[in-house]
Amino acid sequence: MATKLEKLENSRVKLTVDIDADVLEQAMQEAYRRNVKRINIPGFRKGKAPRKIIELNYGPDVFLQDAVEILLPRLYEEAVEETQIRPVDQPDADLTEVERGKGATFTFTVDVYPELTLGNYKDLEVEREIVTITDADVENVLKQQQERSAQLVVSERTTVQEGDFCVIDFIGYVDGKPFSGGAGENQVLEIGSGRFIPGFEEQLIGFEVGQTSDINVTFPETYHAEELAGKDAVFSVTVKELKEKVVPELDDEFAKDISEFDTMEELRATIRKNLEDEATRRTNAAMENKLLERIAEDSEVEVPQSMVRHEAEHLYEMFIYNLAGQGIGEEMYLEMTGQSKEQLLENFLPQAETRIIHDLILEAIREKEGIEVSDEEIDDKITEYMEEYGDGDLDPATQERMREHYEKNRTGIANSLAREKTMKVIVDSARITEVEAAQDSEQSEVEEAEESAE
Template sequence: MKASWEKLEKNEGVLNIEVDESQVADALDKAFKKVAKKANVPGFRKGKVPRQIFEARFGVESLYQDALDIILPVAYSDAVMEAKIEPIDRPEIDIEQFEKGQPLKFTAKVQVKPEVNLGDYKGLEIPEKDFSVSDEALEEELKKNQERHAELIVVEEGTAEKGDTVIIDFDGFVENEPFDGGKAEKYSLELGSGSFIPGFEDQVEGMSKDDEKDVEVTFPEQYQAENLAGKPAVFKVKLHEIKRKKLPALDDEFAKDVSEFETLDEYKEDIKKGLQEAKEKEEDQYRENTVVEKATEVSNVEIPQVMIDTETNHMIQDFENRLKMQGMTLEMYYQFSNQDQATLKEQMKNDAEKRVNQTLVLEAISANENVEVTEEDLNEELEKLAGMYQKTSEELRNIFTANGNLETLKQDVANRKAIQLLLEHSVNVSAVEEAEEVKEAVEE
């Protein structure tokens, strides 16, 4: 096989490919064996007709399409490897010559990954941010834990307040007619949770045990049920019971009940440690995001629309998988959010373009710096993934290899190494210094 790459404008080019006649003959042989199994020729059982008789009756041309289906994918793949290009979309194939006893000649018009013009990605500035754990954050976390261990006490006298849990019956009507999903008995509702139509919970506040009341609300304009969107409704509500949280005292006994510690001070110190670890991860993520964004800003690349579309589709697939884990489908989401696929794609388009841009820049940096992914690096990555997917690292390696994604995994590791390189060569600046630099840039 012979192949040559001719670059056209931007990120397009043409592969000129020639496959020798012996490979063409082999493909025609395979095509004949496939077609002969179904050929009806008087005097012969299916699959037993001689090649000469078959070609005399149907013509050798009847084998061409099957032969092309056999030979084109292999020839194209080999030509891509020989030309050392990275296609990003299906090729446009044009057959120039194909007949028995002759070489196959065809062209493949291809879009490849665009070239990245890297800027000065070393010495990128990272504005300093405070990631320490404040006393307020510690007290807020302690209060959340206190809330989680609160006891619900039945209120025999008095009225319902925000934060109370009420047990109610309700029956909803729109234009004096009941509607689906508008009725329930002994429903448990936490006032202030915002789980009901705006205004509903506010009007239940102030009710006492055994009170009955008409609650008047208006459905939101963007409500998931289109037949109710924007319409006024009346809910007949009866309150059966009020339950109020009784918070435990924040003392040593509380610490003993909810943790392994003997004193409240020890428990608070453990909470602070957990918050600090979370802050450290948040700081790491902030620093990584900042250097990647800045490296992208100083670089230049023209992204083909097909790459943005592909990434958008991947993002929608990921979103659909997360919905499935919550027991939902994409169709259900469209109904609840009053959206469709086109709207969701439009929402994700900018993020998809940003992801593609950053990935291309990181790949260019890793190539420019000759970043090497060792077998040890790859094994370490497979071990991490093995824990996530509950498979052995060897099983995952086989899966990635079979799907042709092992090189993609290696590139992901290389990209993370590129991020570490950016961080190693970055410079921390104070917020004051950054503000002055921005001011100078604007004045210039």
């Protein structure tokens, strides 16, 4: 077997494999052995007909296609091993020439792991934003906790007003006929939440408990159900009960109820620290991305589209998984946004390509700097993970399962540690200027940090 390697554009290669007549004949003989039991030839018991007799009846190339299918995976595997390429996708295979008694020529075209020409990665200038956590930021977190701890109690009032929670039955009509999804019983609706069709909640203000009346609305032109978009509708609504939201006082009792702390002062201090830690983590991550972008601008690499596609699919799956954690299914999200799966997947392509390039940069720097991770470092990280999840508070069986989980993922932990150490080389050599975060940027950071801190 002889293999020729040809480099194409966009990290793609073409392997041309020539085999001699003996290799082709061996594959033909193997194809005969695999198929002979299924072939009936008059004068021979089923499965006992000689190969030459079968070829006389069905043609000399009767086993050729099966022989090719036998050869393709074997030849490709051997060609990959011989040329030491690193494929990132399945190959496009083709039989370009075949002649019994002479041999055959196969070609395999495949995307391979891209080669990167690394640019400068030391002594780079970069800004790191400093986010200042204010008392208002801390209070926002407390208010959110306060809202989550609120309770709905039956109101002494009987007239609906803004901010009330109404328990309602309703049925909707378009052109005098009920429509699918237009009815509900014992639905709890916060007046002013904007959950229902525009105008619906506003018209409930002034209703009395027990009252049944009609509400007239118009579905938005952009309504997700096309058959209802822009249509006028009438809803017959009955207010069955009226509730008010009662929020707890922000006092020491509240702190004890929602946390491990005895006082609001301790709770506020912890919330502030969590917000500051999270803001620091995010601004450091943003700075690291800027550094990687600078290195990418000074580097050269061609990332194959199949590799980008695979990474985009991975990001998409993570996105859908996170949506499911919020109670939103894939179909529901696509319907809400009016997108197809393919359109949403396309949105992840730029991010996927950036992630791949950054990983290639870090891998190249790691190799150049000779960065390694010891077994002891992995053991220490596993211990850190165990302690983080309350190792001492878990029963022995749970502790053992957790440790087994981390032990199985030693390679992943090693890669994560190597990435941290490599990134540290870049950051430690950088010339960093600290700047106050812009107001809109700061607000965004704080809001995200608040989510995490909770």
